Amino acid sequence: MAKQKVQVGIDLGTANILVYIAKHGIVFNEPSVVAYDRQTKRCIACGHSAKLMMGKEHDKIKVVRPLEGGVVADLDATRSMLQYIFSRLDKLDIDYAGSTILLCCPSEVTVVERAALIQLAYDMGVRDVFIEQEVKAGAIGAGIDIYSTTGSMIVDIGGGSSDIGVLACGDLVVWESIRVAGNYFDNEISKHIKQNYNLLIGDRTAERVKFELATLAPIAAGMETEMRVSGRHLSYGLPSTITVKQGEIREIMLRAFERIKHTILAILEKTPPELSADILRDGIVVNGGGACIPGIKEYFEAELGLPCRISDNPLTSIVEGTKYLLKNRGNYLVKPQD
Ligand SMILES: Nc1ncnc2c1ncn2[C@@H]1O[C@H](COP(=O)(O)OP(=O)(O)OP(=O)(O)O)[C@@H](O)[C@H]1O
């Protein structure tokens, strides 16, 4: 049987990498983490299995997040990750030379980084490659008609960055990105536990605390939850466990969201008035893993005075949006059909 020419959309996220293949759907959705053997430089694990090794490596293993901070921090590791993913798709028997790849990246990715990413796809044998901003793909995936003349605002709170964009007539009009997102929340949680409890915790533990306790909603009297957290005590050097209360984590989240809110307000100030009027009526849509934080809708509505909708599929919107962008190659004039 002849090899398949396919259309591939990739969401190269700092925290998660997702791959969509036309007619096959989402074929990969795992953490963007790679584990290497330091000596042979061979990739020994990728995705979920590599994430389990984080913070538990020995001398021979190096675990990296190739897309740290919403930019391509480690190109070799990104290449390894893509090679690993496509090696798992062997059964599709892809004709790479005849296929198309769409890579979705944060808006801050530089021209040099874009060129490097295109080169990665070339290295895989794909000749037809194009790049789109992830906010745009995410907006389509979240059900916004970006091709209409009505303006919309999307806030994507990912792992490395929060990307905020105003769209109309098929493309971004104004946008900005700040590095206050999932990883930043985790770091702030680690810092808080270190400063207040003298306890050093790992990145995965900090993320678990966030999953369990992070909220922006007010905590009713008697409803505060807590969590036992283990790590290494800084003074004694021994394993130790403390109890963290939800209110402490909520304070951290409120401080971080203050910064996201100010970036949204700065974008609103730069937004052309006709589009401001649309956003005032239709409000903002929140995407990305950060959209799962409880109380976020009410928080933005109260703080911004705008209606807020949480995407139905905050973690997969971007890759779902690639399905449409692959059809029109990102052309703002052509509205792709289902
Ligand atoms: N229920 C949840 N509560 C809080 N945070 C969550 C939840 N689910 C996921 N996250 C966080 O969302 C982040 C991942 O979101 P997402 O997959 O949108 O990021 P990404 O696209 O990989 O990153 P970026 O777009 O910045 O490159 C992680 O930091 C994760 O901890």
Ligand SMILES: [Mg+2]
């Ligand atoms: Mg993302």
